[in-house]
Amino acid sequence: MKFALIDLGSNTSxxxxxxxxxxxxxxxxxxxxxxxxxxxxxxSCDQSKRVxxxxxxxRLLHCLxxxxxxxxxxxxxxxxxxxxxxxxLADNALEVVEQIYLKTGxxxxxxxxxxxxxxxxxxxxxxxxxSQWDQFVAFDLGGGSLELLEVExxxxxxxxxLPLGAVALSQLFPGDGSRCLTKDDQIxxxxxxxxxxxxxxxxxSGKNHRMAAAGGTMVYLRRILEKRVMKTPNSVLxxxxxxxxxxxxxxxxxxDRSSAFPDLPKDRADVFPFGxxxxxxxxxxxxxxRLTHSYHNLRHGLTAEFFENATHHLQANQEKERAxxxxxxxGSSPYPSKSSSPDIQSSGIE
Numbered sequence: 001m002k003f004a005l006i007d008l009g010s011n012t013s014x015x016x017x018x019x020x021x022x023x024x025x026x027x028x029x030x031x032x033x034x035x036x037x038x039x040x041x042x043x044s045c046d047q048s049k050r051v052x053x054x055x056x057x058x059r060l061l062h063c064l065x066x067x068x069x070x071x072x073x074x075x076x077x078x079x080x081x082x083x084x085x086x087x088x089l090a091d092n093a094l095e096v097v098e099q100i101y102l103k104t105g106x107x108x109x110x111x112x113x114x115x116x117x118x119x120x121x122x123x124x125x126x127x128x129x130x131s132q133w134d135q136f137v138a139f140d141l142g143g144g145s146l147e148l149l150e151v152e153x154x155x156x157x158x159x160x161x162l163p164l165g166a167v168a169l170s171q172l173f174p175g176d177g178s179r180c181l182t183k184d185d186q187i188x189x190x191x192x193x194x195x196x197x198x199x200x201x202x203x204x205s206g207k208n209h210r211m212a213a214a215g216g217t218m219v220y221l222r223r224i225l226e227k228r229v230m231k232t233p234n235s236v237l238x239x240x241x242x243x244x245x246x247x248x249x250x251x252x253x254x255x256d257r258s259s260a261f262p263d264l265p266k267d268r269a270d271v272f273p274f275g276x277x278x279x280x281x282x283x284x285x286x287x288x289x290r291l292t293h294s295y296h297n298l299r300h301g302l303t304a305e306f307f308e309n310a311t312h313h314l315q316a317n318q319e320k321e322r323a324x325x326x327x328x329x330x331g332s333s334p335y336p337s338k339s340s341s342p343d344i345q346s347s348g349i350e
Contacts (some may be wrong), residue, residue, distance in 0.1 A: 006081035010042040011143030016299040028307040037063040038267040041086035085144025113161025117147040121156040122301030141215035143167040166275030178254035193281040211291040217275030246276040
């Protein structure tokens, strides 16, 4: 079975197509393709607008129609779509979800902050590079929010979702997000991040933290550092290199950022320094000198959930068929029931 997960993010919309693998595999799917579409749903540099505007919706509908056509060409059998921070924040989210269904036939499930964080954790735990990590902290830095996670014993134990995405932070400077950020501007951004981190349920001390990170900002941070500093593919990013790049990027205006970093998409150049400053402050808060970047994320977590649920459904149907064939055989099902999720602490995120 081919399955597509559409992630309607605050800055970009992404789609991942996967198919089921053998049931004995620890990860029940393999990724066939991934695509990204420029479609910002949060207004940068304007905190007063809490709606997904008509122009944004029109672009989103156009992207979804393209996606739908491409998925049909790939013979995808099942599609699921989720909305994240932009949908949680928008006063007109319900109307947008209705329009998407009317125009494309795609149903959108709006994730709570807690659901998003849990899906990110599940995605990270699918990453073979992190397979030996029993205890770590992690973050996923998106356009609208920052998800913080703590994993112990390969299980999510603490999660929080903070309004510290790259686009959201750009709203600290209404009307002029394309200019360079002075030292005072950078301090203002980092202070905003630190303020939220200090009020989160996470403790910055007392543990030997290993850190993993995902999200769009981190993808382009890694690409730039691999090309300019490491000269080879490497998932480990040093805080010293992040600091140097953040200072360089922040001091450039938007046009100069695009010229200096041609791999940086136009729809990310204006908010890139805000994402870097947030990442740097998170690393400083947890007192780490490096992190491991992962390409596994929300989409991997939700895809794993889909295939695991499908497997349980298949097993349950097989058991019913066996019971119907032998109605007097009695006995309990040979298949274990699906265990409930472990208790996860959160800060009451919605």
